[in-house]
Amino acid sequence: MTGKSARAERKVPEIATLRELTEHLVAAAKVELSTIPLYLYSTYSIRTKGYSQWAAGKSAQRTMIGVAIEEMLHLTLARNLLVAIGSGDAVRFYDREYSADGFTTPYPKPMLMREPDLELHLRRLSKEQVTGTFMQIELPDDKATELAAEIRPYKTLGEFYARIEQGIRDLSSDHLKEKIDWGRARRELWKFQYHRGYWNQNGGSDGPMIIVDEKTALHAMEIIVDQGEGARQDHGYLPDPIFRTADHPDQEVGKWQASHYTKFQDIAKGLNGIGVICDDNGRQKFTIDDSEVIWPVLDDPALARLVPGRPVHKLTEFSNAVYCYVLALLDAIYATPMTPYTDAAPFHESERYGLERGFVAAMQGVLYPVADLLVRTPLVDGDMPGVRPDANAGPPFEHYAFTTQRPKGELVALCNDLLALYPELGGDDGVQRQISLLPDFELLS
16 A cells, blocks of 8 residues: 555645634544444344354454444544644533534434435344445445535545545645644643553454654544545555554555455355354355344334333433443543653553543443343333334434433443343343443543
């Protein structure tokens, strides 16, 4: 891969001020976050206690988990960029007051600033969802007609990020009135960027990176775009890691990773299958469209569609609270500076690292088990007004308004209230126990 990609060379609308760059990066963060519930919902719809857990090689489930984690990586890189240019306060993933312009707007919703419109729906894993939505989100540049330079909407994420790349270059040069203060990023702002608490056994080797200059900023953009949709000339496969260092020089590419578009393409083709049970002809017995291996979850579940007071209503509300706790925890991480180790204090407690580890624990130990319980819960008479659909519940990933400044305490109370209805939330290593181990932080004011 060449250092200067084709997407950076084409003519794109100029970003001439720090405010314009900030607006684009905030929009980028919203785009990245909007894909995560989408991918997680389809991943949760796989019956993991059935055939898929025995899949040899790359199963669809493992692939989907890896893609979702990489979208979280892209989200942190976009926010790291905002911090690096001095605009860290411009974004807040969670606010107690719901905002139609915030990060917790409900599904279905249109993909931000995209042309033509692409409606994002929470749906079970299926070939239609993969080809009609996931592959359209990650559409490579060479599979879409280019827009004229002056048009603000984009047809691919690569086209949108090309504007940001050019804005970073222009605002790092001397020919504009404004300029990014990379010196401040090196002196102090690096401490507020997400850097640790990340691993992805089902994806590429790239991880969060500290952004302190034009070079590292463009490297971050390269990871976001190339990993998502693939570089223009790579045929869907990229060096792993994408960001090459002295430990991984360009001329020594030892392994490769597929772009998200290619991974989704393989799932649609059945190459990354749902399991290893084969028929008499040696073909996989089940596909992602078979009800035996996919939970019949509700399309676009919403708390407002359920009858208040019903057990499934309470569990769904709890899932929303857990999701918003995770978003608020990310805000707390970005508000807490890293404390670097020194010779005088080589070992010390790090509040920041504790929050980062808490984020990973909340995703794996709380958000997933609650979502898994929902997708295994059939809707019964009385759960929804009118005619009950023949479907299971699902996590809506909606806004939850915490009533106190410490969201952990509210999670504890909600979970305790559900134990009589859903005893599987308890146990030595259950959700109740995992919540007790989470960080007890205050919401940002």
